[in-house]
Amino acid sequence: MKLLVKTGLLIVTVALFVFFFGGIAYYKIIQSIFINYVDKSLKEQKTEILAVLSTHADVDKLVILHDKQLNIHKIKDFGSEDEILKDTVLLDSVENLYMPMRMYRFKAKGLETNYEVRIFSPMVEAEKLIAQTVLTMTLMLITFIIAMLIFNRYFFRRIWDDFFISLSRAKEYNLRDNPILDLKNSDVEEFQILNDVLKRLTERIHKDYQNLKEFTENASHEIQTPLSVMKAKTELLMQDESCTPKQLELISELNIGISRLSNINKVLILMTRIDNEQFTDLTKIDLKERLEYHLNNFSDIIESKEIEVDVNIKNSIVMQMNSALADILIINLLKNAIRHNFEKGKIFISLDSKAMVISNTGPDHQIKGSDIFNRFVKSNNVSESQGLGLSLVRKVCHVNKFKIHYDYKNEIHTMTVDFRRN
Amino acid sequence: MKILIVEDEVALAESIVQYLEGEGYVCEMALDFLSASRKVHDYDYECILLDINLPDGNGLDIIRELKAKQKTAGIIIISARNSTADRIMGLDLGADDYLVKPFNLSELSSRIKSVLRRVYFSGNNEIIFNEIRVDLNAIQVFVHDELVQLTKKEYDLLLFFLSNKNRVLTKESIGENLWGDYADTLDSLDFIYTHIKNLRKKLVDKGLDNYLQNVYGIGYKFNTRLTDETTS
Numbered sequence: 001m002k003l004l005v006k007t008g009l010l011i012v013t014v015a016l017f018v019f020f021f022g023g024i025a026y027y028k029i030i031q032s033i034f035i036n037y038v039d040k041s042l043k044e045q046k047t048e049i050l051a052v053l054s055t056h057a058d059v060d061k062l063v064i065l066h067d068k069q070l071n072i073h074k075i076k077d078f079g080s081e082d083e084i085l086k087d088t089v090l091l092d093s094v095e096n097l098y099m100p101m102r103m104y105r106f107k108a109k110g111l112e113t114n115y116e117v118r119i120f121s122p123m124v125e126a127e128k129l130i131a132q133t134v135l136t137m138t139l140m141l142i143t144f145i146i147a148m149l150i151f152n153r154y155f156f157r158r159i160w161d162d163f164f165i166s167l168s169r170a171k172e173y174n175l176r177d178n179p180i181l182d183l184k185n186s187d188v189e190e191f192q193i194l195n196d197v198l199k200r201l202t203e204r205i206h207k208d209y210q211n212l213k214e215f216t217e218n219a220s221h222e223i224q225t226p227l228s229v230m231k232a233k234t235e236l237l238m239q240d241e242s243c244t245p246k247q248l249e250l251i252s253e254l255n256i257g258i259s260r261l262s263n264i265n266k267v268l269i270l271m272t273r274i275d276n277e278q279f280t281d282l283t284k285i286d287l288k289e290r291l292e293y294h295l296n297n298f299s300d301i302i303e304s305k306e307i308e309v310d311v312n313i314k315n316s317i318v319m320q321m322n323s324a325l326a327d328i329l330i331i332n333l334l335k336n337a338i339r340h341n342f343e344k345g346k347i348f349i350s351l352d353s354k355a356m357v358i359s360n361t362g363p364d365h366q367i368k369g370s371d372i373f374n375r376f377v378k379s380n381n382v383s384e385s386q387g388l389g390l391s392l393v394r395k396v397c398h399v400n401k402f403k404i405h406y407d408y409k410n411e412i413h414t415m416t417v418d419f420r421r422n
Numbered sequence: 423m424k425i426l427i428v429e430d431e432v433a434l435a436e437s438i439v440q441y442l443e444g445e446g447y448v449c450e451m452a453l454d455f456l457s458a459s460r461k462v463h464d465y466d467y468e469c470i471l472l473d474i475n476l477p478d479g480n481g482l483d484i485i486r487e488l489k490a491k492q493k494t495a496g497i498i499i500i501s502a503r504n505s506t507a508d509r510i511m512g513l514d515l516g517a518d519d520y521l522v523k524p525f526n527l528s529e530l531s532s533r534i535k536s537v538l539r540r541v542y543f544s545g546n547n548e549i550i551f552n553e554i555r556v557d558l559n560a561i562q563v564f565v566h567d568e569l570v571q572l573t574k575k576e577y578d579l580l581l582f583f584l585s586n587k588n589r590v591l592t593k594e595s596i597g598e599n600l601w602g603d604y605a606d607t608l609d610s611l612d613f614i615y616t617h618i619k620n621l622r623k624k625l626v627d628k629g630l631d632n633y634l635q636n637v638y639g640i641g642y643k644f645n646t647r648l649t650d651e652t653t654s
Contacts, residue, residue: 224502225431228524232437235527238590238640239444245638252592252640259594262524263606269504278505297604300575304613324506331603 003160004152011148015141023137027130034129035102038121039085042104045119050108057111071118078107078114090120100124162186166195179206213276220269227262234258267388270328274395279322287317287326287351294330295349298338307341312350319419321400329396332389333358333415340365340413359414372406423538424448426467428458428484429500430476438471441527442534445586455479462487468542469496469534474512475503485515496537500525526595532585549584552646553630556581565628575600576621583634583644592641618642 049070083106089098100123108115166183173181181202183195234255238248273279295302295309302309319326337347337360345361373394375387393415397404403418425447429435432453439449450467452458455476462470462484470488474481485497497517501508504522512520518537521530539547539558547558555564561577563570572580582599583591593614597605605611622634635645 221502224523225434228502229431229433229437231524232434232441232527235595236437236440238592239441248590248637249639255592256594258524259606266504273505278507294604297601300601300613300617301605304610304616335604 004156007156008149008152011152012145015144015148019137019141019144023133026137027133030133031129034124038102038123039104042085042102042119042121046104046106046117049117049119053108053110053115055111069120071120072115074113075107075116076114078109081107083107087123159188162188162191163194166191166198170198173202175206175209213272216268216272217276220265220272223265224262227258227265230258231255231262264388267392271392271395274325274399279325279399281322282320283323285319285321285323285326287319287330287356288313289316290326290330291349291351291356294327294334298334301338305338305341306344307338307347308345309347309349312348314352317351317353325396325399329393329417332393333417336389336415337413353419355419356417357414359412361411362413364408364411370406373404423469424450424465424467425534426450426452426458426461426470428452428471428476428481429473430454438527438530441531445531455481455484458484459487462493466493467495469498469538471498471500471530472517474499474501482512482515485512485517489516494541496534496541498530498533498537526598528582528586528589528591528595529599532582532599535585549581551584551587554584556584565625565630568628570624570628572621572624575617576624579617579621583642587644587646590637590641590643596641
């Protein structure tokens with residue numbers, strides 16, 4: 001959810017709460033003010049009535065007391081002096097409706113007899129008051145929300161502008177292409193702190209990345225020399241006529257180990273070089289031609305495993321890419337399809353403008369999904385595998401913005417290179 | 423044939439010398455740029471193996487020096503760097519071949535022979551060993567002057583063996599020489615056996631002694647001495 005939407009929603013929610021409870025409070029306050037006012041006037045009337053009753057004997061003749069909102073009747077015993085103020089209703093004979101009334105009942109001592117007096121005063125109907133409150137509150141709420149949204153849209157955005165700029169720059173940050181994160185200075189303190197932290201972090205990451213790159217490159221190259229010595233020495237040892245067959249075998253195994261180490265090292269150097277963008281010159285590559293060429297070079301190995309290859313390519317597919325990377329991609333995919341295949345297995349190859357699909361029969365190697373492209377992930381069945389070929393494939397795909405997808409179903413492994421760059 | 427080995431890693435340089443002396447070459451070592459430069463200046467060599475990353479200079483300058491003096495030496499660069507740019511730069515300056523470390527000595531020996539043939543025997547390009555004659559221009563092999571029909575791989579295999587006579591060649595080094603990146607140590611290298619078997623059969627059928635011998639468990643050997651012993 002976007003920051004602006006989120007704060008907007010929060011404002012609306014808070015406003016709804018405030019206006020709901022505010023409305024209730026408003027209603028209660030208005031009501032009590034009104035009742036207070038009514039009660040006060042009733043008490044004033046009481047004083048007047050008490051004065052009249054204490055000076056006049058004949059109550060019935062008193063005109064001022066002939067009011068439908070005044071009810072006086074005689075009582076014998078005065079009893080205790082109790083008075084009640086309460087809400088009640090009276091039937092309005094004109095409109096034939098019960099009207100809400102405030103009633104004040106009290107006892108009065110007359111000249112000859114005692115009276116019980118009831119005075120009524122009309123009240124505003126509760127519904128009317130509520131309706132009015134709701135209307136007022138709704139109008140205020142709407143005005144408030146509109147004002148807040150306008151504020152949110154224009155002022156809020158202006159305040160957060162520096163933040164959004166920093167955010168989009170950080171999003172576009174690329175360790176390789178543009179190692180310096182260029183952030184605009186902000187007059188908001190927090191945003192400036194954020195910018196400084198981001199700058200420091202990216203500088204640090206860039207430095208680490210640079211160090212790692214140099215280390216990998218130097219280490220790999222330095223390793224090649226001692227490996228050369230080891231390889232040469234084992235080869236010389238092998239020529240020694242006095243070696244027994246058993247010793248020769250040991251030396252040969254040593255030699256194979258050295259070769260494997262050197263192969264791993266070569267692939268790691270290659271990956272570093274791809275990372276360092278040393279394969280940027282692009283040419284038009286006919287993938288069909290390259291695929292057929294490499295397949296032909298693999299033919300001795302394919303024949304020795306008696307693998308059947310089914311190639312389904314109709315037209316030449318020409319891609320703009322680096323020729324060395326194209327070869328690395330194809331060789332490694334084919335090598336993978338051959339190595340992890342059954343004896344007398346099958347390889348299916350199809351190529352069109354959308355994708356290159358290479359599938360092969362082969363045992364389940366229990367590697368889940370895209371893990372297969374990670375470095376040094378390998379199957380148990382082929383223990384000699386380095387688990388580097390496919391991560392190289394992924395790297396080449398990544399550089400070319402191709403998508404690589406792996407699937408295993410019914411003893412068939414399928415590698416799909418999706419050329420659609422989007 | 424005199425070969426100069428310019429390599430700062432003593433152990434590697436000594437191994438190369440030992441292997442190449444076994445092939446009948448006269449070898450000299452230069453462990454740094456200065457001595458290499460001096461040797462190139464004072465003597466003539468048929469072939470120079472050149473490491474370009476030297477502690478006190480760039481090996482490529484030795485090539486420039488040679489070319490300036492118009493000396494005709496075969497030059498093979500041996501380098502730990504494997505980028506196309508490095509290769510192209512070396513070959514553009516006039517190197518004849520480029521070998522990436524670590525390499526097999528048998529591979530080096532075979533490259534040296536190939537470079538020497540290119541530089542010194544460009545006209546009549548033949549390899550003759552006892553009853554075998556290889557016409558490198560026509561890519562044809564004759565045994566007792568009779569043409570043997572070989573496939574491209576069998577032909578390459580024979581050349582590799584002829585460059586490394588009496589050497590134990592592992593299956594891995596044969597695979598690397600003939601199939602390069604397509605066959606690495608990870609693959610089953612049984613297919614090499616098929617090619618060797620076919621080559622041996624074709625040669626023996628033409629009346630050649632069985633030079634091609636198995637070295638149990640590790641590879642093959644083009645053994646010329648055994649036949650000497652049996653015939654003498």
